[in-house]
Amino acid sequence: MSFQHVCVLGATGSIGISTLDVIARHPERMAVYAVSGHTRMELLAQQARDSAARVVLVPDEAARSRFLAAWQGGVLPEIRVGAQALADTAADPQVTTVMAAIIGAAGLPSALAAARAGKRVLLANKEALVAAGRIFMQAVQEGGAQLMPIDSEHSAIYQCLAGELPAEPGQPVAALRRLLVTASGGPFRSRSLAELDEVTPEQACAHPNWSMGRKISVDSATMLNKGLEVIEAHWLFSVPVEQIDVVVHPQSVIHSMVEYIDGSVMAQLGQPDMRTAIAYGLGFPERLYSGVGLLDLATMGRLDFEQPDFVRFPCLRLAYDALRSSQAACVTLNAANEIAVDRFLERQIGYTQIPAVIEHCLDRLNGRASQALEALEGVLELDSETRSLALDYCRVSARI
Ligand code: NAD
Ligand code: MG
Known part of the structure; x- marks a missing residue:
């Protein structure tokens, strides 16, 4: 290279x-x-x-x-x-x-x-x-x-697809049955809906496994991050939404998996340290030393898996729905979420209002769903329209 x-x-x-x-x-x-x-x-x-x-x-x-x-x-x-x-x-x-x-x-x-x-x-x-x-x-x-x-899940999928990826980007992988995107479940994986009402920005940013920026940390807590990653996987690997599943895996050791039509499942494992994915991206097709230490499975003892809960984590459902609906819905989902998370971090709205802001914007801009977004200008226009709408909604429902 x-x-x-x-x-x-x-x-x-x-x-x-x-x-x-x-x-x-x-x-x-x-x-x-x-x-x-x-x-x-x-x-x-x-x-x-x-x-x-x-x-x-x-x-x-x-x-x-x-x-x-x-x-x-x-x-x-x-x-x-x-x-x-x-x-x-x-x-x-x-x-x-x-x-x-x-x-x-x-x-x-x-x-x-x-x-x-x-x-x-x-x-x-x-x-x-x-x-x-x-x-x-x-x-x-x-x-x-x-x-x-570079997202750890997508780097994992890329690594599991090695040898199967078509030469042209944007073409589907013929032998693929489904992608299994793993999710840690964030800091509130086992909290009840009622307990989530009083969550603070500090609690939402305290991710159990990964150390990340504040916005993505909140996205991980609401699982909107996983929803964004499902949409990301759809585009990166040309996989239809029906073939992308989320599985909750609290230890974040398996970064994601690929299941082939013959039943074989490939997984990529590693420490929760983004330098692995970054070194892979920089070095490809070679492997580079990243500074990440050994993965000690024996000390870890066990790996757990569970179904995602779409009721306690409505943001994940909203993201799947947006992907099924249209590109415009995805723009709105993302922009509304950016505003909602920012307002939450500024203590202007409560944690459980984040999905409410997104849902409000998706409902109000529903008529735009069929709009073709073929140029960047159209995307940026809808993005800024959504932000104004979300800000207005946050102002009205502000706590203070
Ligand atoms: P961060 O908040 O720590 O850093 C964001 C960077 O963007 C900073 O350098 C900041 O100065 C810059 N920035 C912010 N607003 C800007 C603006 N309006 N114009 C120009 N620059 C601006 O975020 P992060 O956690 O490093 O995440 C960066 C990206 O990587 C995000 O899209 C996130 O979803 C993705 N990602 C992060 C992780 C992680 O572990 N942190 C994992 C996977 C994906
Ligand atoms: Mg990720």
């Missing part, structure tokens, strides 16, 4: 930090070309210095000033400002590889630009596929990009 120049979008986040950790272990194979951050400019300055990034991406002039104030000396990287710079840098001819690890639909334009420019795209930003699956997969195909899933 030739030397990789990596643009790390969302470097200051949980996935970004793990990505820089893996890259730093392989200076003979890869280097950081650019890092982006939306907040935490001190951390970004530190990362840019440590990785000797040539370009730094910041959201606005105020952030640029904070970055400069935090800069500790050494060769100052080029600073590019604004959202357009993210997409432009992802498509920069000097970049071979893009880690798309911005959170939420905000990461869609830059991930899409990387796909169109034919990069190796390490896709952590699942919201890009949820909101614009068809557009994104088409861009991958037309741009000749190499798409590597």
Whole structure:
């Protein structure tokens, strides 16, 4: 494999930090070309210095000033400002590889630009596929990009499909019977509906197995994250919704499974550490050392499995319904959830109101379900319409 120049979008986040950790272990194979951050400019300055990034991406002039104030000396990287710079840098001819690890639909334009420019795209930003699956997969195909899933479940499925994947992305795997996407069940796996009413952001963010950003941690608690992952799997592997099942597996050791028509089931196991999936995406088709330690099954003792509960976790049902319904419903699901989670983290709405916000938006925008979303503009328009609707709803039902 030739030397990789990596643009790390969302470097200051949980996935970004793990990505820089893996890259730093392989200076003979890869280097950081650019890092982006939306907040935490001190951390970004530190990362840019440590990785000797040539370009730094910041959201606005105020952030640029904070970055400069935090800069500790050494060769100052080029600073590019604004959202357009993210997409432009992802498509920069000097970049071979893009880690798309911005959170939420905000990461869609830059991930899409990387796909169109034919990069190796390490896709952590699942919201890009949820909101614009068809557009994104088409861009991958037309741009000749190499798409590597970074979500642990999808990396697991990719690894279990090795040897069976069609040469052309977007084509189905002939011998596949179903995908078994595992879910930890999050911190509230065994809580009753009544107990969920008073849940705080701190409790929702305390995931039993994985350490992640706050938004995805709440998504894991509501299991909306698993719903997004079902939609993500549908697009990544061209699998119809009827062939994608979720199985709750509290230990998070099996990261997902693939069942073939002959009855054979392949599973990928490992520690709950995203560096495994990141190293796989960076190194493919080779395997790279990731820094992840040994998996000690004997100490663990047992692996458990159970059915997901669609009553206690209505967000999972809403996501399945959206996927069955339309692309527009998926856009609305995602945007409404982003607002609802943000409002919950700001203590403006209660935990059990998150699915209510999503359901309200899906109901109100139901008429748009048949709308064809063939271009990014249509997706972004519906996304912002949903956000306004969700914000209004949250304001009315706010607790304080
Ligand atoms: P995070 O909140 O820790 O980091 C998000 C990054 O995006 C930060 O660098 C932040 O500065 C940047 N950002 C936020 N808003 C932005 C905006 N409007 N414009 C530009 N940049 C912005 O999130 P994370 O947990 O690292 O997750 C990143 C992505 O990876 C998400 O899509 C998430 O679903 C996915 N993912 C994360 C994990 C995990 O273990 N953390 C696992 C699987 C998938
Ligand atoms: Mg995941």
